[in-house]
Amino acid sequence: MSEEKGTLPSKETFSEWYNEILWRAEVMDVRYPVKGVYVWYPHGFAVRKAVYSALRELLDRDHEETLFPLLIPENEFMKEAEHIKGFEEEVYWVTHGGTSELDVPLALRPTSETAIYPMYALWVRSHADLPLRLYQIVNTFRYETKHTRPLIRLREITSFKEAHTVHATWDDAKDQVEDAVALYTEFYRRLCVPVIISKRPDWDKFPGADYTMATDAVMPDGRTLQVGTVHHLGDNFSKTFDISFEDENGEQKPAFQTCYGISERCIAALISVHGDDKGLVLPPEMAPVQVVIVPIIMKKRADEILESAKALEKELKEAGLRVRIDDRPLRPGAKYYHWEMKGVPLRLELGPRDIDNNVVMSANRLGEKASLSRENITEDVRKSLDAFAESLRNRAEETVKEKIRKADTLDEAGKAVEDGVAVVQWCGCESCANEIEKRLNVSILGSEIRSEYISDAEGECIICKKAGKPALVARSY
Ligand SMILES: Nc1ncnc2c1ncn2[C@@H]1O[C@H](COS(=O)(=O)NC(=O)[C@@H](N)CS)[C@@H](O)[C@H]1O
Ligand SMILES: [Zn+2]
Numbered sequence: 001m002s003e004e005k006g007t008l009p010s011k012e013t014f015s016e017w018y019n020e021i022l023w024r025a026e027v028m029d030v031r032y033p034v035k036g037v038y039v040w041y042p043h044g045f046a047v048r049k050a051v052y053s054a055l056r057e058l059l060d061r062d063h064e065e066t067l068f069p070l071l072i073p074e075n076e077f078m079k080e081a082e083h084i085k086g087f088e089e090e091v092y093w094v095t096h097g098g099t100s101e102l103d104v105p106l107a108l109r110p111t112s113e114t115a116i117y118p119m120y121a122l123w124v125r126s127h128a129d130l131p132l133r134l135y136q137i138v139n140t141f142r143y144e145t146k147h148t149r150p151l152i153r154l155r156e157i158t159s160f161k162e163a164h165t166v167h168a169t170w171d172d173a174k175d176q177v178e179d180a181v182a183l184y185t186e187f188y189r190r191l192c193v194p195v196i197i198s199k200r201p202d203w204d205k206f207p208g209a210d211y212t213m214a215t216d217a218v219m220p221d222g223r224t225l226q227v228g229t230v231h232h233l234g235d236n237f238s239k240t241f242d243i244s245f246e247d248e249n250g251e252q253k254p255a256f257q258t259c260y261g262i263s264e265r266c267i268a269a270l271i272s273v274h275g276d277d278k279g280l281v282l283p284p285e286m287a288p289v290q291v292v293i294v295p296i297i298m299k300k301r302a303d304e305i306l307e308s309a310k311a312l313e314k315e316l317k318e319a320g321l322r323v324r325i326d327d328r329p330l331r332p333g334a335k336y337y338h339w340e341m342k343g344v345p346l347r348l349e350l351g352p353r354d355i356d357n358n359v360v361m362s363a364n365r366l367g368e369k370a371s372l373s374r375e376n377i378t379e380d381v382r383k384s385l386d387a388f389a390e391s392l393r394n395r396a397e398e399t400v401k402e403k404i405r406k407a408d409t410l411d412e413a414g415k416a417v418e419d420g421v422a423v424v425q426w427c428g429c430e431s432c433a434n435e436i437e438k439r440l441n442v443s444i445l446g447s448e449i450r451s452e453y454i455s456d457a458e459g460e461c462i463i464c465k466k467a468g469k470p471a472l473v474a475r476s477y
Contacts, residue, residue, distance in 0.1 A: 008277050014221040018272060019150075025280045025341050027271065028150045036148035036155025043342060044267075046288035047280075048159060051267055052137060054190050054285060055161055058183050063133040063163060068115045070138070071106040077114045080240045086207020087111075090142040108141040113208070113233075113259060116164050117241035124255055126246045127168050131176065135163035151268035152225065152477050159264040166243060166255045173232055173256040177213060180230040180260045181450070184215045187262070188227070192283045192393040193217055193269045194400040195227065196421070196454070198446025198472055201433060206259075210234035214446055216476070217269040218400045222419035224445060224476040227269050230260040273396050280343025281365050283392055284385040291316055291323040291381060292339045294332055296351030309350050312360065312377065319378040340365060345388050346381065348372075364388045401453050410439050410462060413473055417442050423454055425468030427461035435463045436473060445472040 008024060009016045022028040027044030040048065056065065071094060078084055092108040095101060109115055116134075124132060140160040144153050163180065167173040181197055188195045195215045205212040206229060215228035235254040238244065243255045274281040284290050295309040309325050316323040326335045332349070339347060349361040358374045362384060368391075372380040403420035407413035416422035417440060426432060426444060433444045449456070449470055461468035 008279065010277055011220055011275065014219065014272070017275075017277075021271065021275055021279060022150055025271075025343065027267075027280070030150050034155070036144055036153070038150045038154070040158070043288060047270075047282065047286060047343075048264065048267060050286045050288060051191065051270065052159060052161070055187055055262065055266075056137075058187055059135050059161075059163065063135050063165075065136065066134050067136050067138065068109075068112050068119070070109055070115075072109055072112075072115045074105045074107065076118055077107045079114065080208050080237055082236065083113060083208040087142075090144065092141045092143055109138070110140055110142045111160070111259075111261065112136065112138070112140070112162055113164070113237060117237050117243060120164075120166060120243045120255075121241050124166055124243050124245050127248060130166055130168050130245060130255065131172060132166040133163065133176075134165075135161060137161045149477075151264045151271070154264075157263045159267075160261060161263070162259060162261045164257070164259045166238070166257050168245065168247065168253070168255065170232075170234065170256050173234070173258050176258045177230050177232050177260075180258065181213050181215075184228045184230070184260075184262070187266075188215065188217070188269075189393070190283070190285055191266065191270050192389060192396055193227075193266075193273050194393075194397050194453075196224075196404075196446075196472065197450040199448040200229075200446050201430075201444050203430065204443075206231040208233060208236050210236070216445065216472070216474075217273065218403050218421060218474075219269070219272050219477070220399075222403050222417070222421070222475070224421060224472075224474045225265055225269055225272075226476065227265045228260070228262040231258060233257040233259060273399075274392055275343075278337075279341030281392065282343035282345060283389045284345045285389070287343060287345050288322060289324050289339070289342065289344045290321050290385060291346045291348060292335075292344045293323065293325045293348045293350060294335050295325065295327060296332060296349055296354075298352050301352050301355075305350060305352060305355065308355050312348065312350065312374075315378060316381060319382070321378075321381065346384055348381075366391065397453070404451075404453055406455075407462070407473075408459075410436070413462065414440050417474055421445075421472055421474040423449070423470050424462045424473055425459040426471035427464055427466045427468045429464075432461055432463035440473065442473055442475050445474050445476060447471040 011017045026041040029039040032039050087110050094106040140157045165176050200212040200214050209231035211232050213230040216224040217227045238255040244252050247253050293309050295305045313325050345365050347363045360372045362372050363369045405416040407416050407422040407424050413422040437443050458469050
């Protein structure tokens with residue numbers, strides 16, 4: 001699988017670059033014979049493992065992980081009117097078991113509210129059971145009719161983290177929404193991916209929610225990618241599914257809920273934001289291999305060099321680093337190509353001269369070179385990796401800042417959304433939003449923006465000139 005595969009197209013032609021990098025870097029194989037369904041290569045799966053272990057670490061602080069069934073009986077699925085309306089065009093149905101027709105058709109979960117909430121109705125009895133915070137990481141199925149694309153728009157979402165929480169009051173659920181937004185912000189900080197948090201317009205909120213807070217990344221082509229959403233469900237589902245509790249005064253009360261999801265779009269953003277024309281560029285925390293050692297073999301001292309490389313590998317492994325020696329019979333340049341394509345953050349080169357001078361040559365994935373002392377190599381490598389993550393974060397932030405532009409007129413907004421995100425003043429009413437959509441052919445993405453790169457200064461609505469507040473306008477995936 002890992003023979004040299006030539007060079008990537010430039011990232012300027014993002015769509016081609018993206019499709020090519022998925023197979024050249026061995027992330028996803030798109031040749032599976034079902035539309036919108038793709039296969040993880042082992043390397044891609046190892047990136048997924050690192051990314052989702054960071055997500056689990058954050059969630060496990062005050063959630064518990066569990067697992068609900070994939071199959072949802074039609075009668076449960078059809079209970080919440082808004083939810084049905086939102087998903088009826090996207091649900092896959094199982095109608096047969098073998099050759100016999102099922103008496104009740106079963107939905108493949110597009111998301112799991114209608115699988116989980118009948119069980120929550122049995123589990124939640126008293127205020128002492130609250131708050132309940134569970135999550136699962138499962139595959140979900142959506143019959144997407146828009147253009148499907150690996151990691152971005154799938155029919156089988158293979159890595160759907162969905163959290164579902166239950167609270168005693170609307171305000172407690174609101175606090176949970178804020179906690180979830182903070183958790184997503186921290187998660188994307190660890191991916192070194194800048195995100196913009198905003199409130200989706202009412203007509204774009206999750207079916208059955210009171211409101212939706214969305215997390216958007218800005219892709220290299222300037223289009224935004226919704227990489228996470230947090231929904232305040234009010235008591236809409238608890239009333240439908242009878243999730244109620246006995247409060248301190250012994251009265252039965254309906255519970256209040258939230259749910260929030262992240263899919264493998266987080267990996268699409270990680271690859272797209274940091275990748276370059278040589279391949280993946282991975283923050284050390286998300287890299288399956290953090291350090292690759294390339295011994296520079298000279299015939300007469302081959303054994304000594306290999307011994308020294310093995311000692312170096314052992315020392316770094318014992319320090320908890322994910323390190324590999326590449327001792328294949330290839331010339332160094334072919335090895336550099338291979339590991340750069342896979343996004344390895346740091347390469348160490350070890351030749352006879354380095355051994356004599358007691359140094360190790362290093363080159364990080366951005367091409368910054370240094371000569372490290374062999375003595376405290378572990379500490380120097382750790383420092384290099386931390387500095388590398390910081391430079392990835394800064395580089396990505398600079399790029400996003402350039403793509404976000406304030407627009408005082410529709411023409412300016414029209415220009416900005418050609419390759420980025422426009423920030424316009426909007427009064428919040430749907431008719432002005434429709435006017436913007438009609439004139440620019442892009443929709444209002446969100447308001448109540450939370451981003452250090454966007455000012456919250458208010459002004460006149462770009463359409464009706466009434467009092468407006470900053471809102472995002474952008475083309476999105
Ligand atoms: N077809 C898809 N392919 C890949 N990711 C998707 C797809 N549809 C949605 N997502 C991602 O999944 C996230 C959560 O989906 S959602 O519909 O917004 N929310 C829910 O399903 C709620 N039940 C929260 S768990 C979205 O923010 C988006 O990032
Ligand atoms: Zn207006």
